[in-house]
Amino acid sequence: MPNATTILDARAMGRTLRRMAEEIVELNEGTDHLIIVGIQRRGVQLADRIVKIIEERDGVDIPRGALDITLYRDDLQTVGPRPVVGPTDLTWNLEGKRVVIVDDVLYTGRTVRAALDELADFGRPSRIALAVLVDRGGRELPIRADIVGKTITVAPEDRVDVLVNELDGRDAVVVVRRDAAEATR
């Protein structure tokens, strides 16, 4: 049986998202031309939370979008879990905008690579930044996040699950460790 360790509970996750929201505004020197784009699936809910925090604090409307990168993946041919394609919702003109991509976990960097390719097909933002709730290391591409909620080090066979209330019934970040028997299988 895999055992799970909670590394952020609901309150800690709320605090982390508030800090990330602050850093996003700081990085972009305000909220002008800012667009926040969540990556399907749980990046979308996190982006919603961050947008809400900024809107409530600064009394502005922040445009937000959702990106499904399934069709831009580089591993359609490899045998692996192939996610069902989710909706992409980017009705904004990205020309000259400051886009912040929000995802739940940064791991190999391949999702971000795909997201950058997809965004390029929607226009030419003046700058694209990356904000992730958890950076778990293990990059396979030269990609880094501009804003990180929490950095952790876990073994490759471990799984980092971000749970959001909207989809999972509660907010938490959980590391699921596989025991030795399962890991060596």
Added chain:
Amino acid sequence: MTSALGKDLLALEPLTPEQIRLILDTAEPFKEISERAIKKVPALRGKTIVNLFFESSTRTRISFEFAEKRLSADTVNVASVGSSVQKGETLVDTARNLEAMRIDMVVIRHGASGAARFLADRIESNVINAGDGTHEHPTQGLLDILTLRDHFGDLAGRRICIVGDVLHSRVARSNIWGLKKLGAEVAVCGPKSLLPWGIDEFGVKVFKRVEEAIEWAEALNVLRLQLERMQAGYIPSLREYNRVFGITHERLDRAPRDILILHPGPMNRGVEIDSDVADGPHSVILNQVTNGVAVRMAVLYLLAGGRPELAESAKASAPGAER
């Protein structure tokens, strides 16, 4: 490696309701791609697809070609006219020669029922049936079903009637199989000479009069009257057909409810359907065309990769799925 649908898409008859739903659900996000400024995603980059059309077609061929190009596949169109087919090359030789040039998929339309299966059994590439004789036209059936689902949501218990030349219609057969698998009630209506013998064995209702069909149905899928049938003596005249079976404004006005109108095209205005119905507020004929591209993108995408059990587990979309 087989996909969630197997190697080929030849017919809706052998598919499970889950497979049909998977195609329809996958088609949903593909609708949005055609609304983008850059209508292209790289999912099938590097795949080569041959559109092998032994019968004339505008809508289906163009729809497939758009679907292929919007997924970034490379495409080649082969029509029987002007190709070695005219010199008497057999279907299987044509396909084997194409395959020797290293292709990945074949989309085939052919006048003989079973041609797609014949080909699929003999070549390694994925085969998609774009209409074979009077057998099936699965992607047309799927796009009709997607259009109905857009309007009704769940199709269980919905009453859909197929009107016209059911005898020669591969569209009717794909519709009947697909709709019944999703739990809809299906009826057919047409002159006795244009209904296949033993049609009730499909498990459909049969209406002899179009007025009864209109009384019963929530949606009508009006089939094209293939004009060559008149010469063959199936119907007395086009005017007679329109008078008895034509879907007219006057007939629909007497219906107890609004009826959704579908037509697979090309339409014979004034024969099986009147212009004011085809262009009327309850017509979804152009939605069908739009949905056709999305459905074909979904089929191409699903055949290109993935395994059924994985597609299923991905659907559950557990947190921590591969990122």
